Amino acid sequence: MKILAFNGSPRLQGNSATMLAHAISGARAKGAEVELFNLYTMQFSGCISCFTCKRLDRERPIVCAVKDDLQPVLEKVRDIDALIIATPVYYGCESAACRALIERLCFPYLNYADYTKSHFPRRIPVGLIYTMNVPSELFTRMGYDISFGRTRETLAREFGSCKMILANNTTQYNDYSLYEANATGEEKKAYQEAHFSSDCANARQLGEDLATGNPCND
Numbered sequence: 001m002k003i004l005a006f007n008g009s010p011r012l013q014g015n016s017a018t019m020l021a022h023a024i025s026g027a028r029a030k031g032a033e034v035e036l037f038n039l040y041t042m043q044f045s046g047c048i049s050c051f052t053c054k055r056l057d058r059e060r061p062i063v064c065a066v067k068d069d070l071q072p073v074l075e076k077v078r079d080i081d082a083l084i085i086a087t088p089v090y091y092g093c094e095s096a097a098c099r100a101l102i103e104r105l106c107f108p109y110l111n112y113a114d115y116t117k118s119h120f121p122r123r124i125p126v127g128l129i130y131t132m133n134v135p136s137e138l139f140t141r142m143g144y145d146i147s148f149g150r151t152r153e154t155l156a157r158e159f160g161s162c163k164m165i166l167a168n169n170t171t172q173y174n175d176y177s178l179y180e181a182n183a184t185g186e187e188k189k190a191y192q193e194a195h196f197s198s199d200c201a202n203a204r205q206l207g208e209d210l211a212t213g214n215p216c217n218d
């Protein structure tokens, strides 16, 4: 059982990386071999719309043709059994690097002739982890269910299934007295102490489910 894990945050010890580490640890505990990529340490772009992956004279499945740090990683996707992607929310979306990954990862498998028939040859589960400042009460009002749901559906359509988990109202600064913020350090700390360990437990469970091949169909 091989899994690729992607951290879509520039903060290598941040909330997304922490949630991802729990997912990886859950997957490894169930015997999976997991390889981690920190997207912000790699040089790569989003899709450049070359349409090489849509040419009829190429044997499918085609891996993205753009030659950069991401290309050899996308080659590995051919042989994996599951994927985990963790991202901070930036302006109501995935981070820029995470969006670039999703474009390059998914577009070659999108079947323009029939959207219901992915070019990815197998059905594998995907785990999608979002961490964000917004508290859970505002999640739907901000339209995040729709925005993230669209990404979840894209991944599920191309790969088979996708389960999304969240961490809300995350901590951004070590010392809130030094930075602009809409909450005090004490408020953040109290919230985190009450919630973040259960968010991390959810991430660990996600990793275990991916490693044991449990379908992620919610």
Ligand SMILES: Cc1cc2nc3c(=O)[nH]c(=O)nc-3n(C[C@H](O)[C@H](O)[C@H](O)COP(=O)(O)O)c2cc1C
Binding pocket: 009, 010, 011, 013, 014, 015, 016, 017, 087, 088, 089, 090, 091, 092, 093, 131, 132, 133, 134, 170, 171, 172
């Ligand atoms: C450029 C930028 C934009 C952000 N936009 C949002 C946002 O739209 N909604 C939100 O809930 N949090 C937003 N945040 C907060 C982060 O998503 C949140 O703190 C996240 O947990 C950071 O994850 P990390 O520690 O893995 O980097 C933003 C942070 C940055 C730096």
